[in-house]
Amino acid sequence: MNPPIPLREHEPMHRHSSWRAGGAARYYAEATTVAAALRLAAWARAEGLPLVWLGRGTNLLVRAEGFPGLIVAYRAHGWQLVEAGDTALLRVEAGAAIAGLARRIGALGWAGLAWAEGLPGSVGGAVVGNAGCYGGEVAGLLQSAELLLGEAGATWPTERLAYGYRTSALKSAVQSTDTPPLVLAATFRLLRGDRDELAAHMAAIAAQRKAKTPTGSSCGSVFKNPPGASAGQLIEVAGLKGRAVGAAVISPVHANYIINTGAATAADILALIDLARTEVFRQSAIELELEVRII
Numbered sequence: 001m002n003p004p005i006p007l008r009e010h011e012p013m014h015r016h017s018s019w020r021a022g023g024a025a026r027y028y029a030e031a032t033t034v035a036a037a038l039r040l041a042a043w044a045r046a047e048g049l050p051l052v053w054l055g056r057g058t059n060l061l062v063r064a065e066g067f068p069g070l071i072v073a074y075r076a077h078g079w080q081l082v083e084a085g086d087t088a089l090l091r092v093e094a095g096a097a098i099a100g101l102a103r104r105i106g107a108l109g110w111a112g113l114a115w116a117e118g119l120p121g122s123v124g125g126a127v128v129g130n131a132g133c134y135g136g137e138v139a140g141l142l143q144s145a146e147l148l149l150g151e152a153g154a155t156w157p158t159e160r161l162a163y164g165y166r167t168s169a170l171k172s173a174v175q176s177t178d179t180p181p182l183v184l185a186a187t188f189r190l191l192r193g194d195r196d197e198l199a200a201h202m203a204a205i206a207a208q209r210k211a212k213t214p215t216g217s218s219c220g221s222v223f224k225n226p227p228g229a230s231a232g233q234l235i236e237v238a239g240l241k242g243r244a245v246g247a248a249v250i251s252p253v254h255a256n257y258i259i260n261t262g263a264a265t266a267a268d269i270l271a272l273i274d275l276a277r278t279e280v281f282r283q284s285a286i287e288l289e290l291e292v293r294i295i
């Protein structure tokens with residue numbers, strides 16, 4: 001069967017990960033419509049290829065050996081706002097960048113998404129992982145998510161997503177490479193706010209983010225914080241701040257970040273991930289759980 005839209009073969013995934021590292025995908029495509037996503041998924045099924053949906057690649061790493069199937073970045077990014085007095089419903093397609101959306105909505109005087117100022121990644125990735133920061137998270141304002149489950153569309157209310165800290169019912173489901181669900185769009189509940197106050201609040205968040213985030217290519221926090229503890233502190237206490245493998249280094253600024261300082265490979269990053277897990281377990285008897293996805 002011929003592929004439905006032009007595919008790239010042996011695509012180096014370092015081009016699509018904010019870590020700037022990662023092996024190649026056997027096939028890679030970008031879908032800007034639901035119809036294109038459906039056709040690509042059907043093609044992968046017909047060819048017996050594993051499938052991964054990608055957002056903006058700010059929370060995943062493809063192993064150096066590469067991925068033998070099809071990786072599709074979902075890029076549809078339209079949005080509509082339906083106002084009803086002092087509330088509004090914002091429907092946005094999953095490929096939209098969440099930080100840009102937060103800014104546009106804030107500038108229109110709608111509150112709810114200010115916390116996402118500067119948050120890397122797409123709306124789809126944020127819905128899957130319950131992204132959150134600076135006092136907010138997706139679970140706090142999501143009304144429903146539109147999904148593609150196999151060939152069927154479905155709308156799930158927030159309760160069905162079973163949100164928890166950086167997790168959801170979708171987080172493990174999307175890691176199946178058989179027929180992973182695709183987040184098509186999300187609907188958020190917003191409240192009318194004051195434009196100037198929102199702008200000031202977002203400027204303060206931007207300044208805090210700038211001060212706290214280590215510079216360089218990364219995927220943000222590598223591990224989830226264990227209950228009652230900080231993954232970064234555990235790694236720091238284990239004496240691993242600044243530890244390097246190849247061009248990958250455990251950030252001397254924030255030990256839960258691994259920075260690619262140049263030409264780090266996925267293997268370099270994974271070696272540091274293993275080291276952090278092993279040492280933290282040896283010294284603190286705590287098993288660190290990954291926040292990032294390894295493919």
Ligand SMILES: Cc1cc2nc3c(=O)[nH]c(=O)nc-3n(C[C@H](O)[C@H](O)[C@H](O)COP(=O)(O)OP(=O)(O)OC[C@H]3O[C@@H](n4cnc5c(N)ncnc54)[C@H](O)[C@@H]3O)c2cc1C
Pocket residue numbers: 018052053054055056057058059060074094095119120121122123124125126127128129130131132133174175181182183184213218219220221293
């Ligand atoms: C510098 C930096 C700072 C960060 N700070 C924060 C922070 O403060 N808080 C926070 O929560 N996160 C943070 N992150 C992590 C990242 O921003 C979030 O996890 C983000 O939501 C990932 O979105 P993405 O589109 O890049 O997802 P990707 O990395 O592309 O994918 C992540 C997972 O979601 C799946 N996925 C993505 N889109 C879809 C879709 N449409 N349908 C189905 N599955 C999909 C993928 O298959 C994968 O399993 C940070 C990252 C960086 C680089």
